[in-house]
Amino acid sequence: MKKKYGLLLAMLVALFMLVVPMSTQHAQAATDDSLEKIQKKGVLVMGTSPDYPPYEFQATVNGKSTVVGMDVEIGKKVAKDLGVKLKIKSMSFDSLLVALQTGKVDMVISGMNPTPARRKNVDFTHTYYQGGYEIVVNKADKGKYKDKDSFSGGTLGAQTGTTQYNAAKKQTKNTTVKGMTSNSDLILALQSHKVQGVAMEKPTAQAYVSNNKQLAALPSHFDMSSSATSSAIAFRKGSTSLVNKVNKTVDQVKKQDLVKKSYLPTAGKYLKTNTVNTSMGHYWKAFLTGIEYTLIITVCSVFFGFIIGIILALARMAKGGVLKTALRWLATAYVEFIRGTPMMVQVMFVYFGLGLFVNLPALTSGIIAISLNSGAYVAEYIRGGINSVDDGQTEAARSLGMSNGETMRYVVLPQALKNIWPSLGNEFITLIKDSSIVSIIGVTELIYQSNIVRSDTYRGVAPIVVIMVLYFILTFTASRILNYFERKMQHD
Amino acid sequence: MTKPVIEVEALAKSFGDNEVLKDITEKVEPGQVIVVIGPSGGGKSTFLRCLNLLETPTSGKVAFEGQDLTTLDTKSVNALREKMGMVFQGFNLFPNMTVLENIKLAPMKVKKTDDAAATKRAHELLTRVGLDDHADAFPTSLSGGQAQRVAIARALAMDPKVMLFDEPTSALDPEMVGEVLNVMQELAKEGMTMVVVTHEMGFAKSVGDRIWFMADGYIQENNTPDNFFAHPETDRAKDFLSKILM
Ligand SMILES: Nc1ncnc2c1ncn2[C@@H]1O[C@H](COP(=O)(O)OP(=O)(O)O)[C@@H](O)[C@H]1O
Numbered sequence: 115m116k117k118k119y120g121l122l123l124a125m126l127v128a129l130f131m132l133v134v135p136m137s138t139q140h141a142q143a144a145t146d147d148s149l150e151k152i153q154k155k156g157v158l159v160m161g162t163s164p165d166y167p168p169y170e171f172q173a174t175v176n177g178k179s180t181v182v183g184m185d186v187e188i189g190k191k192v193a194k195d196l197g198v199k200l201k202i203k204s205m206s207f208d209s210l211l212v213a214l215q216t217g218k219v220d221m222v223i224s225g226m227n228p229t230p231a232r233r234k235n236v237d238f239t240h241t242y243y244q245g246g247y248e249i250v251v252n253k254a255d256k257g258k259y260k261d262k263d264s265f266s267g268g269t270l271g272a273q274t275g276t277t278q279y280n281a282a283k284k285q286t287k288n289t290t291v292k293g294m295t296s297n298s299d300l301i302l303a304l305q306s307h308k309v310q311g312v313a314m315e316k317p318t319a320q321a322y323v324s325n326n327k328q329l330a331a332l333p334s335h336f337d338m339s340s341s342a343t344s345s346a347i348a349f350r351k352g353s354t355s356l357v358n359k360v361n362k363t364v365d366q367v368k369k370q371d372l373v374k375k376s377y378l379p380t381a382g383k384y385l386k387t388n389t390v391n392t393s394m395g396h397y398w399k400a401f402l403t404g405i406e407y408t409l410i411i412t413v414c415s416v417f418f419g420f421i422i423g424i425i426l427a428l429a430r431m432a433k434g435g436v437l438k439t440a441l442r443w444l445a446t447a448y449v450e451f452i453r454g455t456p457m458m459v460q461v462m463f464v465y466f467g468l469g470l471f472v473n474l475p476a477l478t479s480g481i482i483a484i485s486l487n488s489g490a491y492v493a494e495y496i497r498g499g500i501n502s503v504d505d506g507q508t509e510a511a512r513s514l515g516m517s518n519g520e521t522m523r524y525v526v527l528p529q530a531l532k533n534i535w536p537s538l539g540n541e542f543i544t545l546i547k548d549s550s551i552v553s554i555i556g557v558t559e560l561i562y563q564s565n566i567v568r569s570d571t572y573r574g575v576a577p578i579v580v581i582m583v584l585y586f587i588l589t590f591t592a593s594r595i596l597n598y599f600e601r602k603m604q605h606d
Numbered sequence: 607m608t609k610p611v612i613e614v615e616a617l618a619k620s621f622g623d624n625e626v627l628k629d630i631t632e633k634v635e636p637g638q639v640i641v642v643i644g645p646s647g648g649g650k651s652t653f654l655r656c657l658n659l660l661e662t663p664t665s666g667k668v669a670f671e672g673q674d675l676t677t678l679d680t681k682s683v684n685a686l687r688e689k690m691g692m693v694f695q696g697f698n699l700f701p702n703m704t705v706l707e708n709i710k711l712a713p714m715k716v717k718k719t720d721d722a723a724a725t726k727r728a729h730e731l732l733t734r735v736g737l738d739d740h741a742d743a744f745p746t747s748l749s750g751g752q753a754q755r756v757a758i759a760r761a762l763a764m765d766p767k768v769m770l771f772d773e774p775t776s777a778l779d780p781e782m783v784g785e786v787l788n789v790m791q792e793l794a795k796e797g798m799t800m801v802v803v804t805h806e807m808g809f810a811k812s813v814g815d816r817i818w819f820m821a822d823g824y825i826q827e828n829n830t831p832d833n834f835f836a837h838p839e840t841d842r843a844k845d846f847l848s849k850i851l852m
């Protein structure tokens with residue numbers, strides 16, 4: 115069961131609760147209209163993290179990359195019973211609950227386990243699926259191991275932050291437990307004998323085994339309470355009427371055993387079509403999309419970052435009255451703050467934080483966050499560039515009757531930019547690489563796409579090699595182009 | 607009598623505790639060539655920069671054609687500054703522009719002169735300083751003498767009423783001093799009002815109408831060139847002359 119819940123995000127949620135206590139309390143105090151609201155809207159937005167077959171994963175359906183899996187089937191049934199349309203929003207598992215609390219999605223179905231900690235923040239339906247754990251081993255070693263107790267002196271792998279990870283730690287003796295963030299990485303570690311077994315959920319283990327002839331699955335015999343292996347649907351806190359209504363659907367799913375009879379087989383079918391061809395070439399469209407978004411984000415962020423950078427640099431150099439001093443302080447504080455916090459947190463803050471007030475799509479949020487970030491760095495380059503221009507230039511321009519602004523625009527800035535062109539070029543190349551951070555909010559840039567391909571194909575390394583080469587081609591081309599312009603400017 | 611072009615009254619300028627200009631009251635009449643001489647560090651550059659308000663006076667008055675500049679808003683100061691051309695010791699040409707673009711920039715951006723007219727005028731001025739064949743060169747390819755002549759042409763392009771020169775030949779190799787001084791002499795002959803800070807005593811004698819001897823934050827002596835060099839009145843001036851004429 116996935117249980118990852120970054121401390122960072124927990125803190126962000128806490129922050130939002132502080133920032134908007136009014137609206138939250140208000141929503142809870144008012145009579146519960148959650149069901150009515152969804153039915154009026156006519157659309158139910160489901161948040162999920164499609165890197166977890168057979169629960170949810172990406173598959174190519176009619177030539178289009180689509181989120182499928184047993185959870186998607188559940189979501190479809192829930193929407194149908196509510197009489198609304200289903201819309202699926204993908205993002206990293208860590209971001210799901212924040213997205214739910216900040217209204218980016220209406221419900222979360224993502225193999226999520228209704229732990230007491232989560233229950234504090236969101237409402238859960240009855241469980242719709244009761245899983246269990248297995249241990250995946252190399253088929254050649256199958257005879258050597260029986261269950262969790264056979265790995266004494268060896269190493270077991272498990273996805274970091276998951277229930278099975280904790281179980282492996284607590285319920286084995288003399289066994290090292292190695293955590294990694296994704297199952298595909300763990301399988302890779304298994305095949306390269308860095309770990310002897312990988313603890314996984316049963317359906318996931320089965321999916322790996324049936325798709326890879328070198329693997330085999332063992333029963334784990336972990337001692338688990340039933341709630342730790344179950345999955346439920348999460349809604350915003352206080353959505354009692356909605357939860358009650360959806361519970362009827364969940365109860366029916368369970369009574370008719372729809373998951374085993376219908377949903378898992380459907381998911382399995384996608385898994386099959388999905389893994390017929392695991393060559394990287396087969397996924398060229400996914401990588402192309404990745405390149406496209408990486409470039410969109412980079413180019414837009416460089417453009418806006420540059421404008422923000424100029425404004426900040428000028429503000430930081432403002433001298434004079436109270437107003438200008440205040441401006442200078444503000445700009446300085448901004449630059450220091452941005453440079454002193456991780457870009458990842460800034461991206462999440464813009465997406466989830468600003469998202470409370472305006473509903474920004476992930477791509478827009480990503481571009482805004484990276485532009486704001488880059489602007490702070492560019493401002494410093496520009497400030498340095500402006501300082502590198504001889505004072506005599508300003509004096510000459512001023513003596514000709516040019517205003518401060520005209521002097522800056524026509525005389526100082528062009529020279530400053532020429533001086534800092536190499537630094538700006540570096541910033542551009544850095545952004546090509548750093549734009550990968552927006553993968554956490556589900557923007558389909560290169561890293562995100564490669565993760566999708568990895569979980570789709572059960573191939574751990576090939577997609578990484580592909581994007582490494584792609585990133586290099588992008589940065590190398592960019593640096594050639596920048597060099598060309600640099601040489602051209604030198605001729606002047 | 608005609609109105610003075612520049613009138614300075616009780617002008618003082620300090621940088622922190624450093625009183626550079628203490629109390630200066632002088633006039634520049636139309637068509638006059640004033641040569642300011644004095645020991646290094648005596649405040650000559652600061653004085654010149656106070657005239658077009660590149661430096662804000664600490665107290666006192668600087669008037670241009672009867673109008674007190676120290677009371678004007680930024681915009682009007684900008685407008686008045688274009689009427690006072692300035693030439694610097696270090697040329698300060700814009701290195702990222704050609705000679706022609708250097709000259710055209712201010713007329714086009716400040717006066718909104720159209721490109722054709724600005725180009726025509728720039729070529730006229732370049733011809734006047736003998737450099738029209740260098741119109742498309744970049745400043746780095748010019749010799750010091752050529753660069754300074756371009757700087758003079760650039761200042762003239764705004765059609766100033768006064769030209770301020772701050773040691774225009776001090777940074778030049780000796781063999782290039784003449785070509786710049788010649789241009790300045792031509793300008794003086796045409797009736798341009800000029801305030802020139804220089805160590806070129808020959809130029810001071812032959813072109814200057816008045817010598818202002820400046821030291822310790824005061825104009826110590828305001829005299830005709832003939833009198834100043836033959837019979838300096840103050841000990842400070844005698845001392846200075848004995849040192850540089852040796
Ligand atoms: N921007 C400034 N800030 C502080 N002190 C200055 C500044 N400009 C000039 N000074 C000081 O003013 C004095 C006179 O300098 P300056 O006017 O350049 O003299 P001169 O041109 O006669 O050699 C010097 O002591 C110099 O250090």
Ligand SMILES: [Mg+2]
Pocket residue numbers: 650651652772773
């Ligand atoms: Mg000086």
